[in-house]
Amino acid sequence: MIDSDITILGAGPVGATLSLLLASRMPDPTRLRLCRVARPPRPADQVATATGVRSLALNHGSRTLLESLGAWPAQGARIHTIHVSQRGRLGRTLIRHTDFDVPELGTVHAYDQLAAMLDQALAASGVQVLEGPPAAITGEIQGGLRLAQGDALWTSRLVVRAEGGADAAPAIEREYDQHAILTTVQASAPLDGWAWERFTRDGPLALLPLRQAGSQTTHSLVWCCRPAQARALMATSTAGFAEALNTAFGARLGRLGVTGPRLVQPLRLRWRRETLGPRRIAIGNAAQTLHPVAGQGLNLGLRDAAQLAHELGPWLARPEADPMPVLRRYADRRRADRLISGAVTDLLPRVFSTGLSPVEHACGLALLALDTLPGLRSPLTRQLLLGLRS
Ligand SMILES: Cc1cc2nc3c(=O)[nH]c(=O)nc-3n(C[C@H](O)[C@H](O)[C@H](O)COP(=O)(O)OP(=O)(O)OC[C@H]3O[C@@H](n4cnc5c(N)ncnc54)[C@H](O)[C@@H]3O)c2cc1C
Structure with a gap:
């Protein structure tokens, strides 16, 4: 007797979304287990800190x-125009929602707002959410896998690994020699619905509109820079940080203040x-x-998550069947999208930060070309906005 049909390791946004998708297709959602790592209680001021700064x-x-x-959180800041530029060089491109016939290019939410909405939907879904220390696959049995989370032991026919970057499985790795600094900023001359991606020699700098509870629209900053610069920027005063940010970003939004x-x-x-x-299969x-870069x-x-739920649909009605053909089909169908998104986000920050003048000129020209030749721009932007769906 196998205890569960599917166990999902990791209740981040991807694991939680997959749980909801599967629960709506399963004859008995209690046959699905979702393992969440219990968060240590945080003092109230630290909770507020994390809520405001991390955005998606x-x-x-x-x-x-x-x-x-x-x-879908009701509170979100819509992006209708993305301004892409390169510091110290000519060339910029504007991407507008009208180019793609969509109501907006994207919406920005605080990470915790999204997590709260997913938790709320999970509570009503019938999925068994297990909370404790990190869960792990501990062995194989006929027709399933053994799992453990603290003292809890069970078996499952199928395991979805959604534990984020914590997984130690062999992977292609690249250290970017960049750190991201995250914070929120207020602009003296804000532009409603605009997002900014500015490439610098040290890494891209993104400003996204963000709507926080009880306050006017601010911006979420993701500033990628060299580790030594990041350490200095973390150590400096708020005023010193704001000064450096205004120099790096320029005056397009007036004066930026750090909030x-x-x-x-x-x-x-x-x-x-x-x-x-x-x-087992890994996702997210x-x-x-x-x-x-480019929020992918x-x-x-x-x-x-959407593709896996789709492929697993027929298997859920007959979970005693071998799931491997279904998982293989899923992996095949996701290959191209994973590859393209991985390649684009790997290339962009490296190509703009070579520090080589001819390359920088070429990047500037490429941005101009993207702006003036919609035929060039569409395939790249479409991939970034919608990805590949099979
Ligand atoms: C600076 C920055 C900005 C970003 N901005 C964007 C953006 O604008 N748009 C966008 O699409 N993406 C963005 N991303 C990427 C996005 O944050 C991730 O892709 C997303 O969080 C991945 O979700 P996930 O559920 O796969 O993993 P995670 O969010 O990492 O969640 C994994 C969960 O699994 C838990 N876990 C780990 N090990 C175990 C275990 N053994 N057992 C049980 N649970 C476990 C973890 O505690 C965690 O809760 C950004 C990333 C960074 C770093």
Whole structure:
């Protein structure tokens, strides 16, 4: 007797979304277990800190998916224009929602707002959410796998690994020699619905509109820079940080003032060639952890979840059948999208930060070309906005 049909390791946004998708297709959602790592209680001021600073830009496809699950936060800042430029060089490109016939290019949510909506939907879904220390696969049995989370032991026919970048499986790795500094800023001359991606020699700098509870629209900053520069920027005063930011970003939004605390995160690529193993599959950041340029990671992970739920549909009615052909088909169908998103987000921050003048000129020209030749721009932007769906 196998205890559960599917166990999902990791209740981040990808694992939670997959749980909701599967629960709506399963004859008995209690046959699905979702393992969440219990968060240590945080003092109230630290909770507020984390809530305000971490943001996610979600594209139109992600919105449609999350809305269908009742997990789309009502409060979000819409992006209708993205301004892409290169510091110190000519050339910029504007991407507008009208170019793609979509109501918006993306919507920005605080990470915790999205997590709260997913938790709320999960509570009503019938899924068994297990909370404790990190869960792990501990062995194989006939027709399933053994699992453990603290003292809890059980068996499952299939395991989905959605534990984010924590997974130690062999992967292609690249250290970007960049850290991301995250905070919130207020502009003296804000432009409603605009997002900014500015490439510098040290890494890209993104400003996204963000709507926080009880306050006017601010901006979420993701500033990627060299580790030594990041350490200096983390150590400097708020005024010193604001000064450096205004110099790096320029005056397009007037004067930028820093409103939130600063968090720092090292950046690297982890890309698993093989997401498949015996009765297990990796999705989301567990399959690929990307550079945050162009806000692709979660959008890609949500497409993983949607495709996997789709492929597993018929198997859920007959879970005693071998799941491997289904998992193989899933892995094949996701290969191109994973590859393109991984390659684009790997290339962009490296090509703009070579420090070589001819390359920088070429990048400037490329941005101009993107702006003036819609035929060039569409395939790239379409991939970034919608990804590949099979
Ligand atoms: C600076 C920055 C900005 C970003 N901006 C964007 C953006 O604008 N748009 C976008 O689409 N993406 C963005 N991303 C990427 C996005 O954050 C990730 O792609 C997304 O969080 C991946 O979700 P996930 O559920 O796969 O993994 P995670 O969010 O990492 O969640 C994994 C969960 O699994 C848990 N876990 C780990 N090990 C175990 C275990 N053994 N058992 C049980 N649970 C476990 C973890 O505690 C965690 O809760 C950004 C990333 C960074 C670093």
